[in-house]
Amino acid sequence: MPLPPPADAYTPLEELLAGLVQLAEEHADVVTVEEVGQTVRGHPILAFHVAPTGDERSDMLVFAGIHAYEWIGVQTADRFLRDLVVAPPEHVAVTVIPALNVDGRLASEAAVRQGRWRDYYRANADGVDLNRDFPVNHEPVGLWSHVLPGYAASSPEPLSQPESRALDALADRERYDRAVSLHSYGGFLYYPWTGTWERPPDWRTFAELGRAMEAAQGGHAYKPRQLSRWGFFFRAHGSEIDHLYGTYGTTAFLIELTRSGVRPWHAADLRTPFRWYDPEDPDPHVERGVRALHALVLAP
Numbered sequence: 001m002p003l004p005p006p007a008d009a010y011t012p013l014e015e016l017l018a019g020l021v022q023l024a025e026e027h028a029d030v031v032t033v034e035e036v037g038q039t040v041r042g043h044p045i046l047a048f049h050v051a052p053t054g055d056e057r058s059d060m061l062v063f064a065g066i067h068a069y070e071w072i073g074v075q076t077a078d079r080f081l082r083d084l085v086v087a088p089p090e091h092v093a094v095t096v097i098p099a100l101n102v103d104g105r106l107a108s109e110a111a112v113r114q115g116r117w118r119d120y121y122r123a124n125a126d127g128v129d130l131n132r133d134f135p136v137n138h139e140p141v142g143l144w145s146h147v148l149p150g151y152a153a154s155s156p157e158p159l160s161q162p163e164s165r166a167l168d169a170l171a172d173r174e175r176y177d178r179a180v181s182l183h184s185y186g187g188f189l190y191y192p193w194t195g196t197w198e199r200p201p202d203w204r205t206f207a208e209l210g211r212a213m214e215a216a217q218g219g220h221a222y223k224p225r226q227l228s229r230w231g232f233f234f235r236a237h238g239s240e241i242d243h244l245y246g247t248y249g250t251t252a253f254l255i256e257l258t259r260s261g262v263r264p265w266h267a268a269d270l271r272t273p274f275r276w277y278d279p280e281d282p283d284p285h286v287e288r289g290v291r292a293l294h295a296l297v298l299a300p
């Protein structure tokens with residue numbers, strides 16, 4: 001059997017969360033931890049709330065790990081939160097959820113550890129893709145219900161899973177001004193709508209904020225795109241960002257980090273889901289994502 005891909009550059013989730021909880025205890029004046037829900041298997045879903053140094057003028061939510069194998073997003077959320085604890089924004093309150101689909105992530109870690117690295121992990125423990133479990137634009141309409149039926153599939157009913165309900169309840173309570181859901185791979189800054197071709201009413205705002213995130217990254221930056229308009233066959237029905245924007249008015253982005261972690265000259269990587277999403281050296285990709293997030297915090 002070929003060797004498994006190196007995965008030790010990524011922090012195991014339980015270790016990562018324990019480190020953040022300890023950090024929060026050491027900086028209790030800056031950050032508070034809240035259990036905002038539990039997964040199918042009863043794992044806590046943790047949110048870290050960072051208070052601004054001055055008066056609060058707006059707030060922002062950053063969350064990662066909706067898809068099990070997208071470890072790079074979790075690693076990016078961890079670094080971003082650690083930055084904020086050292087240097088909190090002056091007027092922006094920020095909430096970070098490092099991993100929403102805790103069960104899926106832990107299952108994917110076990111697979112990699114045990115050498116079952118060709119197994120595919122994306123959904124939560126109930127087998128539902130949380131990125132398709134939200135109410136807005138949940139149902140494929142017209143042409144889209146007939147072509148690519150498998151691809152266009154959404155979950156049985158919106159908010160069917162405890163993980164999506166936890167995110168929704170927090171978003172409903174806080175009514176965040178801005179939000180980012182961290183995914184991989186692709187190298188784009190997507191904004192709504194993801195489930196319909198229509199332009200969102202605030203598309204100019206999205207494009208402007210997207211350009212601010214693009215400019216902060218340096219060379220070969222990820223570019224802003226309305227997801228449904230990027231590829232003709234590309235639709236995501238019931239996505240978290242359509243819901244946050246359509247239901248709560250949150251200016252919500254979905255960042256597809258990296259342009260894939262498949263290494264040149266490693267043919268086996270093409271059959272290794274972990275490697276599709278997670279590069280061998282996460283650091284430059286984390287750095288790029290964190291720069292984009294800070295730019296969104298600072299953008300007027």
Ligand SMILES: [Zn+2]
Pocket residue numbers: 066067070131183184185
């Ligand atoms: Zn994803």
